[in-house]
Amino acid sequence: MTIIPMTDAHWPAVKAIYEAGIATGNATFETQAPAWEAWDTAHLGHSRLVAVDEAGTVLGWAALSPVSSRCVYGGVAEISIYIGAEARGQGVGRQLLQALIADSEAHGIWTLQAGTFEENKASIGLHTQAGFRVIGHRERIGQHHGVWRNTVQMERRSPTVGIA
Numbered sequence: 001m002t003i004i005p006m007t008d009a010h011w012p013a014v015k016a017i018y019e020a021g022i023a024t025g026n027a028t029f030e031t032q033a034p035a036w037e038a039w040d041t042a043h044l045g046h047s048r049l050v051a052v053d054e055a056g057t058v059l060g061w062a063a064l065s066p067v068s069s070r071c072v073y074g075g076v077a078e079i080s081i082y083i084g085a086e087a088r089g090q091g092v093g094r095q096l097l098q099a100l101i102a103d104s105e106a107h108g109i110w111t112l113q114a115g116t117f118e119e120n121k122a123s124i125g126l127h128t129q130a131g132f133r134v135i136g137h138r139e140r141i142g143q144h145h146g147v148w149r150n151t152v153q154m155e156r157r158s159p160t161v162g163i164a
Contacts, residue, residue, distance in 0.1 A: 110162030
């Protein structure tokens with residue numbers, strides 16, 4: 001497995017993995033994947049990564065979204081990470097998340113945030129292993145298919161970026 005920068009050429013595979021995550025009902029409040037242009041606009045231009053196998057098949061992806069347009073939050077980003085069903089449990093998520101952390105720090109990001117459905121224990125565990133900590137719980141924060149959902153809020157503060 002190799003981790004490389006995501007390009008628009010990866011979008012069909014990235015979108016398919018995202019749609020599979022959406023279909024689980026425990027990955028996101030989204031109900032459908034956007035078009036590439038909308039996804040591209042909503043995510044930071046850096047720290048977009050894909051994990052690919054020897055044949056170039058995308059196994060998973062990770063990217064960052066800004067949390068605010070205010071300049072004081074320029075070093076804070078929200079993480080998205082999705083692993084294809086056939087690649088889960090093989091360390092793809094761990095390696096992809098570690099690479100995303102390193103890339104985000106290289107681009108001046110000092111805090112990464114993650115909001116995860118409380119039922120998604122695998123994602124919570126992955127983030128915890130990568131140094132994220134639980135900072136709160138949001139109860140009944142939004143409805144997903146007519147059901148109120150709770151989320152676990154996690155963050156990881158860089159030990160090297162933004163230290164003054």
